[in-house]
Amino acid sequence: MRAGLRRFARNRMALAGAFVIFCVVLLTVTAPFLFPQGAFSLAGQPLQPPSLRFPLGTDALGRDVAAGVAEGARTSLLIGISAALSAVLFGAAVGGVAGYYRGPIDLLLMRMTEFFQTIPAFLLAMLLVVILSPSLLSVIIAIAAVSWPGIARLVRGEFVALGGREFILASAGLGASGPRIIFRHLLPNCLSSIIAVGSLLVATAILLETGLAFLGLGDPNIMSWGLQISAGRVSLRSAWWVCTFPGIAILLTVLSINLIGDGLNEALNPRLRER
Amino acid sequence: MSDTAIIRLSRRDLLLASVFVAAAPVAEAQTPTPRRGGTMVMLVHPEPSTLATYAVSAGNIPPVTTQIYEGLLTYDWDLKPAPALAKSWEIAPDGKTITFRLQEGVTFHNGQPFTSADVQYSFMEVAKKVNPNGPVILAELTSIDTPDPLTAVFNLANPAPYLMVSLSSNNMPIVCKSVFEGTQPLNNPTANRPIGTGPFKFAEWNRGQYIRLDRNDRYWKPGLPMLNRIIARFIPDAATRSAALEAGEAHYAAYSAVNAADIRRLQASPILGSTTQGYGMTAAITALEFNMRRPNLAKKEVRQAIAYAIDRQFLVDNVLYGFAKPATGPLSSVFSTSGFYTDQVRRFDVPDRIDIANRLMDEAGFPRGTDGKRMSLYLEINSFGEQWLRQGEYIKQALAQIGIDVTLRSEDTATWLRRCYTDYDYDINEPFYSAGADPVVGVHRHYVSSAIRRGTTFVNNKDYRNPELDGLMDAATREPDPARRATLYHEAQKILVEDSPGAWLCEVQYVTIFNKKLHDHTGPLGAYQALDRAWLDR
Numbered sequence: 153m154r155a156g157l158r159r160f161a162r163n164r165m166a167l168a169g170a171f172v173i174f175c176v177v178l179l180t181v182t183a184p185f186l187f188p189q190g191a192f193s194l195a196g197q198p199l200q201p202p203s204l205r206f207p208l209g210t211d212a213l214g215r216d217v218a219a220g221v222a223e224g225a226r227t228s229l230l231i232g233i234s235a236a237l238s239a240v241l242f243g244a245a246v247g248g249v250a251g252y253y254r255g256p257i258d259l260l261l262m263r264m265t266e267f268f269q270t271i272p273a274f275l276l277a278m279l280l281v282v283i284l285s286p287s288l289l290s291v292i293i294a295i296a297a298v299s300w301p302g303i304a305r306l307v308r309g310e311f312v313a314l315g316g317r318e319f320i321l322a323s324a325g326l327g328a329s330g331p332r333i334i335f336r337h338l339l340p341n342c343l344s345s346i347i348a349v350g351s352l353l354v355a356t357a358i359l360l361e362t363g364l365a366f367l368g369l370g371d372p373n374i375m376s377w378g379l380q381i382s383a384g385r386v387s388l389r390s391a392w393w394v395c396t397f398p399g400i401a402i403l404l405t406v407l408s409i410n411l412i413g414d415g416l417n418e419a420l421n422p423r424l425r426e427r
Numbered sequence: 428m429s430d431t432a433i434i435r436l437s438r439r440d441l442l443l444a445s446v447f448v449a450a451a452p453v454a455e456a457q458t459p460t461p462r463r464g465g466t467m468v469m470l471v472h473p474e475p476s477t478l479a480t481y482a483v484s485a486g487n488i489p490p491v492t493t494q495i496y497e498g499l500l501t502y503d504w505d506l507k508p509a510p511a512l513a514k515s516w517e518i519a520p521d522g523k524t525i526t527f528r529l530q531e532g533v534t535f536h537n538g539q540p541f542t543s544a545d546v547q548y549s550f551m552e553v554a555k556k557v558n559p560n561g562p563v564i565l566a567e568l569t570s571i572d573t574p575d576p577l578t579a580v581f582n583l584a585n586p587a588p589y590l591m592v593s594l595s596s597n598n599m600p601i602v603c604k605s606v607f608e609g610t611q612p613l614n615n616p617t618a619n620r621p622i623g624t625g626p627f628k629f630a631e632w633n634r635g636q637y638i639r640l641d642r643n644d645r646y647w648k649p650g651l652p653m654l655n656r657i658i659a660r661f662i663p664d665a666a667t668r669s670a671a672l673e674a675g676e677a678h679y680a681a682y683s684a685v686n687a688a689d690i691r692r693l694q695a696s697p698i699l700g701s702t703t704q705g706y707g708m709t710a711a712i713t714a715l716e717f718n719m720r721r722p723n724l725a726k727k728e729v730r731q732a733i734a735y736a737i738d739r740q741f742l743v744d745n746v747l748y749g750f751a752k753p754a755t756g757p758l759s760s761v762f763s764t765s766g767f768y769t770d771q772v773r774r775f776d777v778p779d780r781i782d783i784a785n786r787l788m789d790e791a792g793f794p795r796g797t798d799g800k801r802m803s804l805y806l807e808i809n810s811f812g813e814q815w816l817r818q819g820e821y822i823k824q825a826l827a828q829i830g831i832d833v834t835l836r837s838e839d840t841a842t843w844l845r846r847c848y849t850d851y852d853y854d855i856n857e858p859f860y861s862a863g864a865d866p867v868v869g870v871h872r873h874y875v876s877s878a879i880r881r882g883t884t885f886v887n888n889k890d891y892r893n894p895e896l897d898g899l900m901d902a903a904t905r906e907p908d909p910a911r912r913a914t915l916y917h918e919a920q921k922i923l924v925e926d927s928p929g930a931w932l933c934e935v936q937y938v939t940i941f942n943k944k945l946h947d948h949t950g951p952l953g954a955y956q957a958l959d960r961a962w963l964d965r
Contacts, residue, residue: 192820192823193824194821194824198744198745212746213745213746213817213820213821213824282839285836285838285842286838368813368816372819372820372835372836372837373823373834382813383816383817386688386813387688390692
């Protein structure tokens with residue numbers, strides 16, 4: 153693990169990504185002090201171009217775009233991380249049980265996984281949000297519900313590959329229980345792949361969240377980059393700044409998370425170590 | 428030989444047409460010579476789901492069907508009745524009998540002559556049974572006598588002053604009896620291939636693309652229509668619709684066929700013009716309605732405070748892009764022409780409105796808590812588009828000034844309607860009202876206690892019960908004298924604004940965008956009127 157981090161630190165692109173994400177986190181922490189009024193307050197005249205007072209301009213209702221970007225960062229990170237985490241936990245549980253016990257349980261769980269994989273993710277997420285009615289929790293649930301199958305298939309594959317190895321057979325022969333083998337021997341050995349794929353899930357979760365908010369399926373009481381873009385879209389030709397800055401924020405954040413994910417993948421994946 | 432014939436024909440028609448142009452109320456700077464022929468393209472959005480205008484009241488149907496069907500009457504710029512299929516009419520002194528004399532020599536598109544039997548059938552068998560406005564507009568109509576083919580006598584149980592303003596081709600289209608007899612009107616084969624008496628005939632409907640209407644060569648108004656063909660095009664994407672107008676591919680877009688945000692840009696285009704005329708019968712108002720079953724909102728002071736807290740001009744400028752004006756009460760100011768409107772009511776647009784609102788909240792017994800909040804309420808976001816979310820976001824901020832913490836709730840249309848009109852599980856709702864031609868048609872049902880009907884959408888869901896108001900509106904329904912009716916409505920507006928079962932926000936102003944090559948396109952009823960006089964320049 154430590155060697156992996158050292159390898160990660162040698163990857164310049166990954167480091168750049170980590171730096172941007174650090175800045176985004178810093179922004180979410182300082183947002184309440186920088187913009188005590190909140191992102192929804194009518195701070196000034198509508199549709200003002202960027203100026204000293206409003207560095208990123210104001211939107212059609214006179215709200216500070218900079219405050220929206222800062223609060224949107226918090227929403228994106230919150231939803232991205234919690235949705236990815238729930239997806240990883242659920243996916244690993246399903247994949248682990250299927251890969252370790254095999255047989256009919258495997259068959260059943262994998263058919264269920266495939267069922268979720270064959271439905272277009274975004275449509276399923278939209279449907280779930282509409283059914284649960286838009287709120288922070290329902291958006292997280294919807295994103296997690298469409299993101300877990302990948303993790304489940306990954307973990308099952310790793311478990312199946314590791315299941316026949318000597319050290320697993322040996323611990324089974326010594327009388328270790330199923331859960332003990334799963335948690336002490338199998339999971340630690342595929343943790344690196346889970347971390348790499350899980351970090352990429354955060355990026356897709358953020359994209360899903362902004363997409364949902366853009367279509368008006370986000371929580372209307374919470375500022376989000378997708379909501380900002382959807383509100384600014386009608387004035388795109390007259391007020392470019394309303395859409396552009398949240399758009400750049402999405403681009404940078406998602407790109408950075410992907411770079412980090414790639415870096416982690418290269419650093420932790422033994423097969424790629426020699427590159 | 429044939430060339431000269433054409434020239435002679437067009438010269439005579441030009442003469443005729445110029446008479447109509449001279450009478451045209453939309454004056455052109457210099458009137459160019461009207462020209463016959465050509466194909467006009469209008470944008471309609473969204474595509475209608477049906478053309479059965481006699482049974483479905485969706486607003487995207489009439490731009491097409493009013494070219495095909497005609498009504499007994501049409502309306503002039505003061506929205507007073509004018510002849511259409513009825514040449515003249517006579518109302519008995521007691522207001523209970525209306526005699527219509529019909530135009531001679533009118534035929535339907537299938538060749539059948541138009542007679543009083545068609546009028547009788549259209550009202551008694553079609554409109555009264557399947558028209559969504561039938562139960563209100565035709566409530567007092569008991570029978571129609573047809574003493575001869577060109578006379579129809581309406582017998583009413585009580586005077587119905589709103590009836591005479593509700594007989595246009597949009598409200599009450601006249602259908603052909605022989606086509607409809609013995610069929611279910613909704614499943615009639617001509618529901619989507621309409622047959623009427625209008626200036627244009629239905630030709631084809633290519634779903635998802637366009638509806639084509641061809642000139643009715645046997646139209647009863649001599650020399651009309653001017654155009655050879657009308658194409659109603661359906662373009663789902665708003666930006667593409669605007670681009671089609673800018674490129675000259677489409678000539679006409681009314682109502683919401685163009686995004687409000689695009690209107691200023693289109694107005695600047697050298698080939699396009701715009702008008703706000705022709706929407707007098709729409710009387711559209713945005714509003715808030717309060718659930719008076721909630722203990723907080725049962726207090727009049729709280730409802731008035733909310734009405735004071737909202738800056739209507741801000742909504743006009745920033746949510747409706749300037750295409751609206753602040754509303755003062757439940758009736759739109761377009762009812763000034765009939766004298767029904769008054770602004771002599773409690774006014775919420777006073778300079779110290781926020782102070783008044785805060786004082787009212789104190790008086791109602793809701794002091795600010797340690798966090799500055801007096802109460803928390805939910806606002807249900809109207810699910811018909813983005814504008815409503817913007818309005819909700821503004822209202823949340825506006826009510827924060829008087830210590831009301833608003834949570835926005837946006838749900839799909841079915842859930843929203845069920846919550847607000849069946850379950851009554853809401854605090855504040857943001858609906859949109861179209862009054863129609865007369866307050867009886869689209870205003871009464873939001874406020875009278877008899878319209879508290881669980882499960883019926885867009886009626887009195889507020890649980891507002893005021894016997895005095897019920898009495899005034901009842902009297903206004905039956906009062907034939909316009910001046911006395913106006914007095915009743917003035918009184919009703921005062922009471923409603925004082926009680927504030929809702930807060931009336933903006934009177935929506937629609938804009939028609941047209942190509943400058945298209946002339947004489949806008950009459951008093953705007954897009955809900957036949958384009959028989961419209962013509963295209965080369």
